[in-house]
Amino acid sequence: MTADETGRAHRREAITELGDALRTLVEHATTTEVPTGDLLRAAAEIREVTARLGDRVRDRSTLSSADDLLGGVRMFNPVTGAGSALAPPLQIEVVAGVATGRCTLGRAFEGPPTFAHGGVSAMLLDQILGHAVVASGNPGMTVRLDTTYRAPVPLLTPLLLTAQVQDVAGRRVTATGTIATEADPGTPLVTATGTFVGLRAEQTHRLFGKLLRADP
C-alpha cells in the first residue's frame, strides 16, 4: 500500500466510526424521553461539535477525499454509506447478477407506528436495483420506480433485499427487487420494478464531467 492509500484507508475507518456514532445519536435522539433540560443541553453540546466539523468542508462540486467514484466507494451515500447518519446502512453484495442487501431499520425510519416509512422502502429498493443494473454492465440512472407495498416493513428487524436485471433494451434496463425479513425471506413485503436509462456520452459529460475529471 502507498502512503496515500494507507491515509485514505485510515480516513475511511474514521468516517465509519463517526457515521456509527451519528447513527446512534439519531436513534437515541428519536427515542429519548430524558427531561427537557437535558434535551437543550444536548443540543448546545452537539452544536459545538458541529462547529468543529464545519471548520473545513467541501463544496457541492467536490467529491469526498475518501470516495472513489469509479471504484464505487461512496462513503456518504444516504442508503449504503458507512459515513452517512441517514443510511441504515444497507450492505449490498452482488453474486452472479443477483444483488443481496441486508439492513435493520431503526426507529428514525418510522412511518406508520412501529413500521418503516414507505419512502424509505422505495429508497432501499432504488439503491439495490441500481447495484444489480451496474453489475449487469449497463449502468444508468433511475427514470421510473414502481413500488408495491404488500405488507408493512417492521422496524428493528433484520431485512433481506434482493434485486436482479430482467431486461436490457438499448439504453433502457429493467430490474426488479423485493424487501422481506431475514426470518421469512419467501414472503415479499415490498416489491419494485425499476427502469434505468444509460447516459449518452454528452449527458455523462454534462451531468458528471467535472466530478469524473477530479476523481483521483
Ligand SMILES: CCCCCCCCCCCCCCCC(=O)SCCNC(=O)CCNC(=O)[C@H](O)C(C)(C)COP(=O)(O)OP(=O)(O)OC[C@H]1O[C@@H](n2cnc3c(N)ncnc32)[C@H](O)[C@@H]1OP(=O)(O)O
Ligand atoms: C465500476 C463502478 C462500480 C460501482 C458499484 C457501485 C454501484 C453503485 C450503484 C448506484 C445505485 C444508485 C441507485 C440510485 C439511482 C438514482 O437514484 S439516479 C437519481 C434519480 N434519477 C434521475 O435523476 C434521472 C433523471 N432523468 C434524467 O436525467 C433523464 O431522464 C436521463 C436519464 C438523462 C435520460 O434522458 P434522455 O436521454 O432524454 O431519455 P429519453 O431519450 O427520453 O429516454 C431514453 C429511453 O428511456 C425511456 N424512458 C425515459 N423515461 C422513462 C420512464 N419514466 N419510464 C419508462 N421509460 C422511460 C424512453 O422511452 C427511452 O426508451 P427507448 O426509446 O430508448 O427505448
